[in-house]
Amino acid sequence: MPGLIGIGEFIEETREDYSSPTTSTFVSRMPQCRQTINALEETLDFDREGLTKLKKAIKAIHNSGNAHVDNEMYLSRALDRLGGNALSRDSEPDIGAAFFKFAVVTKELSALMKTLMQNINNIVMFPVDSVLKGDLRGVKGDLKRPFDKASKEYESKYLKIEKEKKSQAKEAGLIRSEVTPAEIADEMEKERRLFQLQMCEYLIKFNEIKTKKGIELLQHLVEYYHAQTNYFQDGLKTIEHFGVYVADLSVQLQKIRQQQDDERRRLLELRNMLRAAAPQDREAATSIGGYSLHQLQGDKQHGVTRSGYLLKKSEGKVRRVWQKRRCRVTAEGFLDIFHADENKPPARVNLLTCQIKVSSDDKRAFDLVSYNRTYHFQSEDENEQRAWTSVLVNCKEGALMRAFHQQAGESNDTGHSLLDLQRSIIRAVRAMPGNQLCADCGSSNGSYTSYTSLCMK
Numbered sequence: 001m002p003g004l005i006g007i008g009e010f011i012e013e014t015r016e017d018y019s020s021p022t023t024s025t026f027v028s029r030m031p032q033c034r035q036t037i038n039a040l041e042e043t044l045d046f047d048r049e050g051l052t053k054l055k056k057a058i059k060a061i062h063n064s065g066n067a068h069v070d071n072e073m074y075l076s077r078a079l080d081r082l083g084g085n086a087l088s089r090d091s092e093p094d095i096g097a098a099f100f101k102f103a104v105v106t107k108e109l110s111a112l113m114k115t116l117m118q119n120i121n122n123i124v125m126f127p128v129d130s131v132l133k134g135d136l137r138g139v140k141g142d143l144k145r146p147f148d149k150a151s152k153e154y155e156s157k158y159l160k161i162e163k164e165k166k167s168q169a170k171e172a173g174l175i176r177s178e179v180t181p182a183e184i185a186d187e188m189e190k191e192r193r194l195f196q197l198q199m200c201e202y203l204i205k206f207n208e209i210k211t212k213k214g215i216e217l218l219q220h221l222v223e224y225y226h227a228q229t230n231y232f233q234d235g236l237k238t239i240e241h242f243g244v245y246v247a248d249l250s251v252q253l254q255k256i257r258q259q260q261d262d263e264r265r266r267l268l269e270l271r272n273m274l275r276a277a278a279p280q281d282r283e284a285a286t287s288i289g290g291y292s293l294h295q296l297q298g299d300k301q302h303g304v305t306r307s308g309y310l311l312k313k314s315e316g317k318v319r320r321v322w323q324k325r326r327c328r329v330t331a332e333g334f335l336d337i338f339h340a341d342e343n344k345p346p347a348r349v350n351l352l353t354c355q356i357k358v359s360s361d362d363k364r365a366f367d368l369v370s371y372n373r374t375y376h377f378q379s380e381d382e383n384e385q386r387a388w389t390s391v392l393v394n395c396k397e398g399a400l401m402r403a404f405h406q407q408a409g410e411s412n413d414t415g416h417s418l419l420d421l422q423r424s425i426i427r428a429v430r431a432m433p434g435n436q437l438c439a440d441c442g443s444s445n446g447s448y449t450s451y452t453s454l455c456m457k
Contacts, residue, residue, distance in 0.1 A: 004039060005032040007203060014196050021189055026196075027181035033199055034151060037144050040206050045140040047213050051128055058125045065117040072110035079103035094256065098249055105242045112235050119227040123220050127212070135209045143205060150198040154191040161187055298393030299386065304331050306391040312337065313376040322378060329391050333399025335368065337375070349375070351396040352403070353432050356389050368392070 005013075010033065017024035083099030086092045135143075161184050181188075306329045311322040326338040328346070335354075336346040349370060359365035363382045366389050368375040379385040429435055 003032055004036045005029055010036075010199065010203070014200070017192070017196070021185040021192075022182045024185070026192070030151075030154075030195070033195075037147055037199065037202060040202070041141060041144050044136065044143065044206070044209065047209070048132070048136045048140075051132055051136065051213060055125065055128050055132060058120060058128065062117055062121050062125065065113060065120075069110050069114045069117065072106055072113070076103045076106040076110065079106065092256075094252060098253075101242070101245060101249075105238060108238050109235055112231050112238075116227060116231045120224060123224045123227065127217065127220050131209070131212050135205065135212065144202055147195075147198040147202050150191070150194045154188070154195045157188060157191045158184070298390035298397070300390075300394060302387050302390040302394065304391060304395040304398050305329055306388065308388075310388065311378040313378075315373075327377075327388075329395050331395065331398070333395055333402075335392065351392060352399055354392075354396065356392045356396070358385070358389060 009029075013024070013026045013029050017026035079099050080103045083096040083103065086096035086099060090096075141148075162178075165183070185192075306327075308327065309324055310327050312325045312327075314321050314323055323340070325340070326342060328336040328338070329351075330336065333351045335349040335351060337349065338344075338346040349368065353371050355369045357367040357369060359367065362378065364380070364385050365376065365378045366385055368377065377388070379388055
């Protein structure tokens with residue numbers, strides 16, 4: 001493989017060939033010229049790829065910086081609004097003035113960032129984009145096409161003359177193995193000059209690109225460096241100037257905080273005094289344990305059993321999500337909640353110790369409140385929600401009725417009186433988890449008129 005030829009060697013060889021074509025050695029250096037052009041074209045392709053990535057990075061910085069500017073301006077407007085509210089509605093001039101100060105500082109820093117983004121676009125982005133859309137436009141090989149054309153024309157003319165010379169020698173009874181460049185120097189001068197011209201044009205263009213992507217790009221980066229320096233210096237001056245106000249503001253805020261804490265303390269004392277004088281909130285007492293006095297009424301047409309899929313909210317401490325789970329209501333009074341792996345035994349909830357609540361926020365959702373946990377469910381639509389809640393209520397009522405009948409049967413078999421039967425039923429109901437306190441008045445020693453647990457105390 002022939003080596004490469006330097007620019008100085010090319011200039012020297014070309015000048016020598018121009019002065020004395022017959023004694024020149026330029027023809028022997030032409031393969032090196034072709035190899036040099038190919039190598040330079042590879043270099044330009046790498047440069048094109050590198051500048052494209054640089055442009056992409058600068059564009060991302062420019063876009064994110066402008067987005068940051070927009071967000072800071074939005075923040076400044078929000079601070080202005082808070083300051084206005086503090087002045088006009090809350091009658092707190094010191095608080096309002098502080099919000100206004102922060103809005104001004106935010107706006108000033110936003111203006112500095114906006115200027116920096118304009119600088120990176122004008123100083124760096126524009127020159128890089130100009131090179132890519134100008135000298136380096138197109139794909140690999142576009143720039144050297146004129147040179148390749150001149151090289152092919154030279155080769156074609158050389159082969160044609162060589163063939164003619166050999167044919168003439170053969171007619172004369174001679175055998176020629178090759179044709180020396182000196183013999184055909186005059187005949188090939190036009191093609192050789194075109195070859196030299198196109199290579200010279202390519203080298204000039206390559207030199208211009210090398211200057212733009214090297215020295216000029218670095219000069220632009222130096223200019224952008226100075227723009228960054230100004231950005232940070234101006235920003236630091238703004239922050240330092242604002243820091244004096246912040247130091248005074250911290251002391252002032254501490255005093256305002258003490259005043260507000262004193263007001264809060266006095267309000268708490270007043271509230272405690274009023275609570276002690278006011279009668280006990282009856283409604284609050286009825287919410288003990290998450291139960292309510294008024295129970296849902298189920299639609300009997302839906303029956304007491306049901307099986308299907310519901311969304312159940314997980315009980316994660318950090319993040320709660322809705323998970324699809326298969327659920328089954330059994331006629332015995334239980335709700336089975338299957339795991340994601342349905343081969344595992346399901347979690348079983350006794351409906352006798354639960355209350356069904358419909359969500360007020362979402363008509364598709366309902367809660368199952370047990371003595372130790374609240375299950376949150378969500379169905380596909382409102383009709384599905386009514387069907388599930390009806391089945392749960394019906395199943396719970398049926399289980400409760402069976403429990404009472406069973407108690408009554410055992411009492412009759414043993415000959416107990418009606419009073420003993422009532423007492424045994426009350427003891428059974430009160431022994432269930434969550435029934436230690438009356439759901440109506442909160443008493444711990446109440447009696448009940450019926451299975452609906454209406455307090456008689």
